[in-house]
Amino acid sequence: MSEAYFPVDPGLGMEENFLSLDDILMSQEKLPGRAESALPRLAFALGQGAGTGDSIPEGSKLEIPLWLAKGLHDSKRRIISVDLPKIYKEAWRTVFSADANVVDLHKMGPYYYGFGSQLLNFDNPENPEIAQTILQTFISRFRRIMDSSQNAYNEDTSALVARLDELERALFRAGQKGLNDFQCWEKGQASQITASSLVQNYGKRKFTDMDG
Amino acid sequence: MEPAEAEFLAEKELVTIVPNFSLDRIHLIGGDLGPFNPGLPVEVPVWLAINLKQRQKCRLIPPEWMDVEKLEEIRDRERKEDTFTPMPSPYYMELTKLLLNYASDNIPKADEIRTLVKDTWDTRIAKLRLSADSFVRQQEAHAKLDNLTLMEINTTGTFLTQALDHMYKLRTNLQPGESARSQDF
Numbered sequence: 001m002s003e004a005y006f007p008v009d010p011g012l013g014m015e016e017n018f019l020s021l022d023d024i025l026m027s028q029e030k031l032p033g034r035a036e037s038a039l040p041r042l043a044f045a046l047g048q049g050a051g052t053g054d055s056i057p058e059g060s061k062l063e064i065p066l067w068l069a070k071g072l073h074d075s076k077r078r079i080i081s082v083d084l085p086k087i088y089k090e091a092w093r094t095v096f097s098a099d100a101n102v103v104d105l106h107k108m109g110p111y112y113y114g115f116g117s118q119l120l121n122f123d124n125p126e127n128p129e130i131a132q133t134i135l136q137t138f139i140s141r142f143r144r145i146m147d148s149s150q151n152a153y154n155e156d157t158s159a160l161v162a163r164l165d166e167l168e169r170a171l172f173r174a175g176q177k178g179l180n181d182f183q184c185w186e187k188g189q190a191s192q193i194t195a196s197s198l199v200q201n202y203g204k205r206k207f208t209d210m211d212g
Numbered sequence: 213m214e215p216a217e218a219e220f221l222a223e224k225e226l227v228t229i230v231p232n233f234s235l236d237r238i239h240l241i242g243g244d245l246g247p248f249n250p251g252l253p254v255e256v257p258v259w260l261a262i263n264l265k266q267r268q269k270c271r272l273i274p275p276e277w278m279d280v281e282k283l284e285e286i287r288d289r290e291r292k293e294d295t296f297t298p299m300p301s302p303y304y305m306e307l308t309k310l311l312l313n314y315a316s317d318n319i320p321k322a323d324e325i326r327t328l329v330k331d332t333w334d335t336r337i338a339k340l341r342l343s344a345d346s347f348v349r350q351q352e353a354h355a356k357l358d359n360l361t362l363m364e365i366n367t368t369g370t371f372l373t374q375a376l377d378h379m380y381k382l383r384t385n386l387q388p389g390e391s392a393r394s395q396d397f
Binding site: 120131135142143147150167175177179188 | 368
């Protein structure tokens with residue numbers, strides 16, 4: 001059924017795709033930030049303080065989801081300021097440039113590339129370095145993904161994909177599909193007609209059972 | 213595209229058969245075939261050749277290149293060169309599989325041919341991976357792959373274009389161009 005299902009893909013550029021479920025999940029991730037002005041009656045909504053009337057004093061530390069941070073961020077009116085999460089900071093960028101293959105991007109992400117691209121919206125002075133690191137990380141992990149996805153045939157791939165970011169996992173699946181389709185064809189399984197998985201799982205009685 | 217669809221296209225290639233029946237010229241949408249005379253070689257598309265073969269109405273003559281010596285030469289050349297060398301047929305993999313599966317009794321040294329073609333394929337796929345990797349590493353935007361066949365492009369095509377698409381977006385992240393504006397009202 002996967003051929004007839006067209007999910008909206010993640011955007012990955014500066015803009016997310018509005019209807020992409022992956023992008024919606026990605027924009028839920030929290031960003032460290034700081035209130036640049038007092039935010040009245042918002043303490044409860046942002047998870048600080050118990051009363052509905054409490055306000056957030058200026059300068060307090062916040063953990064804001066990306067979508068809200070994007071909405072509140074404005075280069076002119078200073079409502080909040082946004083910090084970089086630690087994996088996009090210089091210390092981690094050095095780790096990535098040393099050897100990107102050793103990093104567990106699923107634990108760090110799992111939307112490392114998409115979230116990093118969205119971070120560029122906050123006019124951070126380190127933007128060029130961030131963009132460059134994300135690109136170089138992808139490039140240096142490319143070979144590993146390609147080789148493992150196209151060599152592992154009929155194997156348990158969970159260990160291979162455990163450390164991959166969601167975007168890389170989709171790429172891994174594309175590589176696996178190419179390999180599996182070719183191997184099926186070569187063995188002659190492509191020409192055998194089988195019942196669709198939909199019919200096989202069909203719970204009702206079959207026509208032949210009705211007489212007996 | 214699935215391998216079966218590449219095979220479908222490959223079945224349009226012509227092969228020579230020796231029929232054991234007689235039939236007048238037949239007029240098909242894609243061209244006329246025949247006439248068929250017992251014992252006289254005639255060129256037909258692979259799909260028809262296989263069908264006639266299964267009905268035991270013909271003997272199949274393997275294509276000229278499906279020969280152990282020629283394939284050994286092709287394999288050795290493929291290993292020596294850095295780029296992809298021209299293949300004897302744009303559907304060499306598909307034809308080898310089809311002809312060896314349905315008419316291996318008409319092809320001399322079928323097992324050796326199968327091994328040689330598989331070796332050539334493996335060499336080319338390894339080469340394809342190597343060049344894809346250096347293509348990505350150097351952040352190129354275009355490449356020329358003259359002698360790759362459809363089946364080879366097809367096995368890594370989706371993967372490669374998807375990866376390059378991601379790379380393009382990551383590279384153009386900082387230049388808000390027309391692509392970033394497309395969702396504005």
